[in-house]
Amino acid sequence: MRFVHILCFLCLLLSVCVLPRATAVNDLQDVTLQGHVLDVYGNGINHACVSALDYLTGMEYETTTDLNGFFEFQYIETGKLYFICISANGYYHYSKHDCRAGTAYVFTLNKSASIIGTISDADGNPINNARIFLANEKCGVELSANSDATGSFRFTSSAFNQQLYPDSGYEVSASAVGFIKKRVEEDIAIAYGEEKQIRIVLNRSSVVSGTVRDNAGTPVSNATVLLTDAGGITVCAATTGIDGKYTLNTDISAGNYTVQVFPEANQNGSYLNSEPVRVSVSYAGEHVENIDFTLMTSAILCGNVTDENGALPNALVTVSSETGFAYGYSDAQGRFVLTSPTLRTGSYRVHALCAHHLSTEKWVNLVEGTETCVDFNLPASRSVSGYIKNASNDPIQGCVEIFDESSNASVDKTYTSVDGFFILDTNLFPAKYIVRVSAPGYITTSKYADLTTTSMIENFNFTLSESGKAIVNITDETNAKLENALGYLFKKNTGVYVLCESTSSGTDGMFVFGQSWEPLAPGTYSLLVKNAPGCENRFFEDAITIENGKTNYYTFTLKKSAEIYGHVYYRKNTELIADVHLEFFCPDANTPFGYISAVTCLSDAEGYFHVLTGVSEGTYTITATSYKYGIKTVNVSVLSGEVHEVNIYFAEPTGKGTITGTIKEKNGDALSNVKVSVYNGTKFLKSAYTNDTGRFTLTDIPEGKYRLNITRDGYVSIDVQNVSVLSDEITDTGIIELEKYIPLGSIKGYVVDEHGNPLPGASITIEGTDISVVSDTLGEFRITGLKEGVYFLHVSCAGYKDAQQPVSVIPENETEVWVQMVKESPPQTTPGFVFMEMLAVLSSVFIMRVIACRRKNNSRKNLCDAIPQSQAWSRTFHLDE
Known part of the structure; x- marks a missing residue:
């Protein structure tokens, strides 16, 4: 498998x-x-x-x-x-x-956590059918389970109950018949997929027992016996058996208690509730026996209900006083029997009522343990009957209610049949009445009915006029019909909006107002439209007019709803939180509820939420409620149709962020053990080293801009400037490349004329490269950053012949060169041997010295003194010192 x-x-x-x-x-x-x-x-x-x-x-x-x-x-x-x-x-x-x-x-799906365990008595014996309770108020969890014959129990998440969320605040308690309820001292903590095991030991309860009998010594069965503590809280309950015995044996420890018996009610020969008996338990596990009770039989009221034609079945008979109450119905022979544990000796009012008859009331004296009989003969009620129709003589199905004119109390109420017929014929005494008729879509109508001189009024007919209606067509901006939108019709009364009617739109996208049992009075109404698919909620002030007998038509267009989406985090870039309840509330004092939009949703398993219906333009307070982290509120403003992202963070910003990045060689290989140091100006903060993949991470860096100094033996150190750090965010520098360190040398030289005078502006170029420098006002030049090797210098200056010379560069050393240039025009002299000798010897003169890692102060005289004597002119140089 x-x-x-x-x-x-x-x-x-x-x-x-x-x-x-x-x-x-x-x-x-x-x-x-x-x-x-x-x-x-x-x-x-x-x-x-x-x-x-x-x-x-x-x-x-x-x-x-x-x-x-x-x-x-x-x-x-x-x-x-x-x-x-x-x-x-x-x-x-x-x-x-x-x-x-x-x-x-x-x-x-993640495997849920589980809590399993065993429950036993102090001797280690397993307790069967013990009840174990698991609760976490913060998570909203309340679960229970029963132990089996081995004392084992288990809590786990299922598809049909609440979840065992990872948390540390689970309270565990247990109870069992014959034992004292116990709460586990320490709360239980569980994690994802964890199976937590616990063991619970219960102590034996004290026992209170006795027998309940009546005043004739007969055992009383099915009586409820309650044991309450000094605070009036029920600790234990039991029911008497056929022998009248009871046993209270659960959750009773040492202390003072009260025992009271409540016999089964509403039976022939009912018993009165007992007086409470005080009981003291000295120690846990004590047996307190023979707490017996003798119950007195309650008073019994019986009798017959008849009219002029004989027995009246289904008549309602009630008996009541300040201390007791009972009720019942007459049977097919018109007989009734009333009994109750509250019917003690005293004076009671008895009331009998039956359809089509007048109610009758009598006073009787009842005695405990005694049966008292009282009969009722109910006279026929007067009646009012008729038909309800509309102006077209069509029958109307409506409600007909009759009120006593003097007290305005409702006496009888009925509904018309399919042909519009009604009859009011219960409890109508000779008096004056008001008959009120109402029906959906019609104006409520009332008429006076005088039954003082007649026992029956027939053809008491009503013709109802249609009330006003409003049919409202709801569409979006594309003219699409909006199904299942909610419509609320309000009327402003002394500055307060009163809800008059509500409905929902059908497949045709329409609201129909004016079809409720309470007709809409003529006037101006305001309309609130909510939950229209994909549209914002909208309040239309004084937009609907109701006129009796008329149907007015309206069309309202709703703007596209704004959308609000985002994620719920514990803290920015940390744990995403699922199952967070979010409420979006936008106050608006001009609307009936004081707000225009109140939308709710739940974050999903990835902490994501999205609402796209009912979000009107405005400023919203988003209240996020998490079972684990509590409540967090944020505010956001949206425009109609706008898609707005907002992320919610339960934890406050730390004010610190993280810098991360990757260090590689220029060839792309990752570099490990590279030291990355953070500086705030010249102040050192902290450093970290790269791992095998070249990755580095610097945490807890306060918000701001920083300089990174990156060093490693054998590589050229570099600085990365202006690295920005934001609170609770990760700044990734990306890939930073280091170059291997290569030792370099340099060339320093002077360009002079044949008299030793400096030649400024001379161009010195290394052949085969684009490296070129120009001599300064002292004829000096310098070329740095040269690898080891031989280079050819090409020197040119206006009015002088170009010169070329190889120069050796030694790493970490500076090679000094002296270059004397010769003018292009030959000097004026006698042709012959001297000229040729000068031409051969002085076409160019180079002085080259290698000085290890130091500068040398070379004056003009020093340069001239450095010329080999074998190649010097025969004439004397006159150089300024």
């Missing part, structure tokens, strides 16, 4: 190329929403319940997964967004917003 699961999972990965955690994998050709529900090992979860909620219409679809965890919803509209919820036994619930029809998904 394990091989089959693995094979199915591999086939799934190959077929849909999924990423874990609810990743959309491909667009389907059919109009379906399908996918797989897997555990963290990739095994399909069977019988998982999957529901899909259509955001716009509110329609919900449900299905279950098969053996491979596959599910599919068919015949749904492509491209629509759905809210998916998944639950399965032994797993945490999972939900995800914005799942698109026509796409396949893979959902991964």
Whole structure:
């Protein structure tokens, strides 16, 4: 079987190329929403319940997964967004917003935590059928379980109850018959997928027992016996058996208690409640016996109800006083028997009432343990009957109610039959009455009925006039009809909005107002439209006019709803929080409720939320409630139709961030053990070293801009300037490249004429490169950053012949060069041997010295003194010192 699961999972990965955690994998050709529900090992979860909620219409679809965890919803509209919820036994619930029809998904469920344990007595004996309670007020969890014959019990998440969320605040308590209830001293902490084991030991309860009998010594069965503590709280309860015995043996420790008996009510020969008896328990486990009770029989009222024609069945008879009450109905022979544990000796009022008759009242004296009889003969009631029709003489089905004119109290009420007929004939004495008729869509009408001189009024007919109606067409900006929108009609009365009628739009996108039992009075009304699919909530002030007998038509267009979406975090860039209840509240004092929009939603398993209906333009307070982290509020302003992202963070910003990045060589290889130091100006903060992948991380860096100094032996150190750090955010510098360190040398030289005078502006170029410098006013030049080797200098100066000379560069050394240039025009002299000698010797003169890692102060005289004497002119140089 394990091989089959693995094979199915591999086939799934190959077929849909999924990423874990609810990743959309491909667009389907059919109009379906399908996918797989897997555990963290990739095994399909069977019988998982999957529901899909259509955001716009509110329609919900449900299905279950098969053996491979596959599910599919068919015949749904492509491209629509759905809210998916998944639950399965032994797993945490999972939900995800914005799942698109026509796409396949893979959902991964985490194994839920479990709490298991055993419960026993002080001697180690298992306790069967003990009740164990698990509660976490913060998480809203209240669960219970029963122990089995071995004393074992288990709590785990299921598809049908609350979840065992990872938390540290679970309270565990246990109770069992014959034992004292106990709460585990320390709260239980659980983590994802953890199985926590606990052991509970209960101590034996004290026992209070006795017998309940009546005043004739007969055992009283089915009586309830309650044991209450000094605070009046019920500690234990028991019921007497057929022998009248009871035993109170649960949760009783040392202390003072009260025992009282409440006999079974409403039976012939009922008993009175007992007087309370005080009981003291000296120590835990004590047996307090023979707490007996003798119950007195209550008073009994019986009799017959008749009229002029004989027995009256189904007559209601009540008996009442300040201390007792009982009621019942007469049987087919008109007989009734009333008894109650509250009917003690005293004076009572007895009232009999039956349809089509006048009610009758009498006073009787009742005695405990004694049967008292009283009979009633009910006279016939007077009556009013007639028909209700409209102006077209069509029958109307409506409500007819008759009121006493003097007290305005309702006496009788009925509804018309299909032909509009009604009759009022119960408890109508000779008096004057008001008959009021109401029907949906018609004006409520009242008439006086005088029954003082007649026992019957027939053909007391009503013709109702139609009340005003308003038919409101609701559309969006594309003129589409909006189904399932909610409409509320308000009338302003002395500055206060009073709700008069509410309804919802049908498939035609219309509200119909004026069809309730309470007709709309003529006047001006305001309309509030909420929950229209994809549209904002809107309040239309004084927009509807109701006129009796007329139907007015209106069309209102709703703007596209703004959308608010985002994620819920514990702190920025940290844990995402699921199952957070979010309420979006936008106050508006000009609306009946004081607000225009109040929308709610729940974050999904990835902490994501999205509302796209009912969000009007305005400033919202978003209240996020988490079972784990409490309540957080944020404010956001939106415009009509705007899509706005807002993320919610339960923890306050730390004011610190993180710097991370990667160090590599220029060839792309990662560099480990590179030291990365953070400086705020010249002040050192902290440093870190790169790992084997060249990655470094510097945490807890206060907000601001910093300089990074990056060093490693054998490489050229560099600085990275202006690295910005924001609170609770990660600043990634990206890839930073280091160059290997190569030792370099330099060339320093002077360019002079044949008299030793400096030649400024001479161009010195290293042949074969683009390196070129110009001598300064002293004829000096310097070329740095040269690798080891021989270089050819090409020197040129206006009016002088170009010169060329090889120069050797030694690493970490400076080579000094002296260059004497010769003018292009030959000097004026006698042709002959001297000229040729000068031409051969002085065409160019180079003086070259290598000085290791130091400068040398070379004056003009020093340069001239450095000329080899074998090649010096025969004439004397006259150089200024």
